Amino acid sequence: MKKIPLKSKNKFFGDPKNGGFGGQYVPEILRPALLELEIAYQKIFPTKAYQDEFKALCKHFIGRPTPLIHAKNASKALSNEIYLKFEGLANTGAHKINNALGQVLLAKKMGKKRVIAETGAGQHGLAVASACAKLGMECEIYMGEIDAVRQKPNVFNMELFGAKVIHVTSGSKTLKDAVNETLRVWSNNSTDTFYVLGSALGPYPYPDLVRELQSVIGKEVKLQCKDYFQGLPDYLVACVGGGSNSMGFFSSFINEAVCLIGVEAGGIGKESGQNAARMDQSGTGRVGIAQGYKSIFLQNDEGQLASTHSISAGLDYAGIGPQLAYLGSIKRVEFINATDEEALRALQFFAKNEGIIPALESSHALAGAIKISQKLKNKKIIINVSGRGDKDIFITAKALHSDSWAKFLQEEIKRLEIESAKGKK
Ligand SMILES: *Cc1c(COP(=O)(O)O)cnc(C)c1O
Numbered sequence: 001m002k003k004i005p006l007k008s009k010n011k012f013f014g015d016p017k018n019g020g021f022g023g024q025y026v027p028e029i030l031r032p033a034l035l036e037l038e039i040a041y042q043k044i045f046p047t048k049a050y051q052d053e054f055k056a057l058c059k060h061f062i063g064r065p066t067p068l069i070h071a072k073n074a075s076k077a078l079s080n081e082i083y084l085k086f087e088g089l090a091n092t093g094a095h096k097i098n099n100a101l102g103q104v105l106l107a108k109k110m111g112k113k114r115v116i117a118e119t120g121a122g123q124h125g126l127a128v129a130s131a132c133a134k135l136g137m138e139c140e141i142y143m144g145e146i147d148a149v150r151q152k153p154n155v156f157n158m159e160l161f162g163a164k165v166i167h168v169t170s171g172s173k174t175l176k177d178a179v180n181e182t183l184r185v186w187s188n189n190s191t192d193t194f195y196v197l198g199s200a201l202g203p204y205p206y207p208d209l210v211r212e213l214q215s216v217i218g219k220e221v222k223l224q225c226k227d228y229f230q231g232l233p234d235y236l237v238a239c240v241g242g243g244s245n246s247m248g249f250f251s252s253f254i255n256e257a258v259c260l261i262g263v264e265a266g267g268i269g270k271e272s273g274q275n276a277a278r279m280d281q282s283g284t285g286r287v288g289i290a291q292g293y294k295s296i297f298l299q300n301d302e303g304q305l306a307s308t309h310s311i312s313a314g315l316d317y318a319g320i321g322p323q324l325a326y327l328g329s330i331k332r333v334e335f336i337n338a339t340d341e342e343a344l345r346a347l348q349f350f351a352k353n354e355g356i357i358p359a360l361e362s363s364h365a366l367a368g369a370i371k372i373s374q375k376l377k378n379k380k381i382i383i384n385v386s387g388r389g390d391k392d393i394f395i396t397a398k399a400l401h402s403d404s405w406a407k408f409l410q411e412e413i414k415r416l417e418i419e420s421a422k423g424k425k
Pocket of ligand 1: 094123198239387
C-alpha cells in the first residue's frame with residue numbers, strides 16, 4: 001500500500017490540478033487573518049509549551065482519555081466484536097470540545113482577546129463558550145435567529161458560560177448566514193479576534209488544524225485496543241458531518257490495514273433536499289468551491305448549495321471536509337449512509353444493550369456498523385460514538401414517545417404558569 005500523506009501539501013489534499021481538494025478560496029480581505037493563523041499553526045502549535053498545555057487540559061478539563069468500551073451484548077447480537085469509543089463522556093458531551101479548546105488555547109497564545117464562532121444547532125458554540133470560560137477569553141457566538149429560537153437549551157447554556165450569543169437576522173437566518181456574518185466580523189477585526197471553526201473544513205489551515213486537534217481520539221484508540229486484543233481492529237466506523245470526529249479517529253490508521261467507513265445522513269429519502277449524503281454515488285454531490293474550500297457539495301444545477309435534511313443537526317450540511325472528499329475519491333475511506341429511521345433504531349438498540357445514550361449524529365455511525373456487520377463475522381469493529389444524546393431529548397422523545405412527551409411538556413407549561421402567577425401576587 002502506497003503511503004498516504006496525512007497533512008495537506010501546498011494547501012491541498014491530493015493534486016489540485018488532478019482531483020485534489022482543499023485550498024484557500026477566500027476574498028482578499030480575509031487573507032491577512034488566514035496568513036496570521038497559518039504562521040501560528042506553524043510556529044506556536046507544534047511547540048512543547050502549547051502541546052503540553054493542551055495535553056494537560058485534555059486530561060484535567062475535558063476528562064480524557066474517554067473510554068473504549070467493549071460492547072459485549074451488542075457483539076453477541078451482531079456476531080462481531082464491537083467496541084465503542086465514547087466521546088460522549090468528554091466535557092460538554094461530545095468530541096467538539098477537543099477542537100474548540102485547542103483553537104481557543106492557540107488564540108490565547110497568539111495574544112488575541114476575543115474569540116468568535118458560528119454555530120448551527122449550537123453544539124460547536126457550546127464547546128467554544130466552555131473553552132473560553134475555562135481560558136478566560138471573551139466569546140461571541142453567531143447564530144441564525146431561527147436556529148437560536150429552535151435551540152434554546154444550547155443558547156441558555158452558552159450564556160451561562162458567559163458567551164454573548166448574537167442573533168443573525170440576514171438571509172435565511174440559519175447557519176450559512178451565521179457563517180457569513182462571522183466572516184464579516186473577522187475580516188474587520190482580525191487583529192484582536194480569532195475565528196474558531198467547528199469542523200475539519202473551510203480554507204487552509206483549518207482542515208489540518210482541526211484534524212490534528214481531533215487526532216487525540218485515534219491515538220487513544222490505538223493504545224486502548226491493547227487492553228482487549230493484539231494487533232489492529234478490522235473496521236473503524238464514524239459519522240460524517242463536516243468530518244472532524246471521523247478524521248480525528250481515522251488519522252492514526254490511514255496507513256494501516258484497517259477498513260475506514262464514513263456514515264453520512266441518509267435522512268428521509270434519496271431525493272435532493274431529503275438527506276446530506278454528499279459522497280453517495282447516486283446523489284447530487286459534485287465537486288465545487290464554497291465557504292473557502294474545494295470539495296464535494298450537494299448543489300443544484302446552478303452550483304448553489306442545496307438544502308439538506310437530517311434528524312441530526314450535526315450531519316445536516318451540504319459540504320464535506322476536503323480531506324475526506326479526497327480519501328473517498330481514492331477509495332481509502334468508504335462511505336455509506338443511514339436514514340433517520342435507522343439511526344433512531346440504532347440508538348434504541350445500543351441504549352438497551354449497552355447502557356449508553358448516543359447522540360443522534362453518533363447513532364448514524366452505530367446504524368452503519370449494524371449494517372456492515374450483517375455481511376461480516378467475528379470482525380473487530382470500533383465505532384466512534386462522537387457524543388451523548390442528552391441534547392437530543394426534544395427530538396428523540398418526540399419521535400419515540402410523542403404522546404407522553406407532549407403531555408409532559410403541557411404539564412410543564414402549566415406548572416410554569418402557576419408558579420409565575422404565584423410570583424406576581
Ligand atoms: C457536530 C457533531 C458531529 C458532526 O461533526 P463532524 O465534524 O463531522 O464530527 C458528529 N457528532 C456530534 C456529537 C456532533 O456534535
